[in-house]
Amino acid sequence: MKTRSGKAMTKLFHDLPLPETPEGNEQARREAAARVRAYQRRALRGVWYLVAFLGVSLAVQQWFSHLPDFPPSARQLLGLPPSPKMISGLLIVYSFSALILILGRMTTGNGAFSGLPHVGYLVVFYLFYHVAHALDDNFHAVLAAGITILSLESYHVWTWNQERIRQEKQHIIRLDRMREWKKG
Amino acid sequence: MEMSLSARAIVPVTITVTGFVVVCCLLLYQAIKQDMIQDTVRHETALAQTVVRSTRYAMLKSDRATVQNIVTTVGSQQDVEQVRIFNKRGVIMFSSRPGELNRQVDRNSEGCIICHGGATPLATMGSMQQARRYQNDRGETVLAITAPIYNESDCFTATCHLHSASQKVLGTLDIGLSQKNLQASLAALRSRMVLFSVMVLFLTVVGVSALLRRSLFQPLQRLTSYALELAAGQGDSEPPELNDELEIIGRTLKELAESSVKNSGKISRP
Known part of the structure; x- marks a missing residue:
């Protein structure tokens, strides 16, 4: 129960002995x-991160166009931004990898959750498109990628x-039966 | 909330395929749109250069009637919104619209500010910088190019002219083309991509559902019915014909039911 690994939690549950007293x-x-x-609390974590991402996206759409551009000295220091086509290529690779990793965790029954890093990566994509002056054209692509990745992540963490809740409830039923049997 | 096995199988596939196809379609649409706009700008820049070169001889000879005739002819072409030539001070010297001749254009207006935004006007710029988009009276998008007319050696050495050698730009040509056809092509592309996405989604969901139903859910349903029959005491029926793994479960259930009947007989015997 102390680790984030789903495998460890499952193993711990199956090893639980039925108490004698x-x-x-x-x-x-x-x-x-x-x-x-x-x-029950953890099952909803994915939904909260999805809501947080939608909130960030709304803020990006409302306020990013009003943000002042980098001063010329900062632009010179940072160098040229990557081209929008390069950022789009990276977004496709990132989305594909993220979906494959989540599907892999679903297949192996690993309950680890990585909602926060995904929100971070997606905000970085918004930033890169903003710096490359291509956010207006590509905002919906990042939004769709975020909704897809975080929806799948939410679905995985929820199921x-x-x-685990179903297994724990079965365990409680076993404990109740044990108690009744001991009484009888 | 408990989900059925079929929902558990179909929901992640639907989310993944739909989301990824939508992301790819949006990015592909943007890439194609940018390529088409760049091609249009290149085509329009070439057209602007053609007009500048066509009028060059007439300008050298100070033949205003010929220059105006070229501008009017080019401006009467289909999809050409306007052709204008400005002098150094921003006065419209020649135009395909006679009503705007000799009108002074504000330096801060769109199309002028690109070069005149700083303290010193720009003398050169890239083709994408020369382009600007606006909507005409009919609500159509117009892509306009502002091409500089440079001072060349035969311009400042000609006897009839007063340009000095230090003057880099003599004026500008402004040409605008209606983007009606480009917008129609992009709208058709959008519709096709939406149709493609819906078809991919439909095929994926229906395909996965059909495969799972045929190879897993129907056999599982038959096995469940068989298990319920055994539980109801009808242990003499044979297990249904299923695929390998499920058939083993069916046979094992039958053996378990038979051994359970035998054991209960032994227990009840005095």
């Missing part, structure tokens, strides 16, 4: 209920946590 049973039940609440 009523106190142990109650303790295990409370811990399982706490884990269910934690998984992965729902699966």
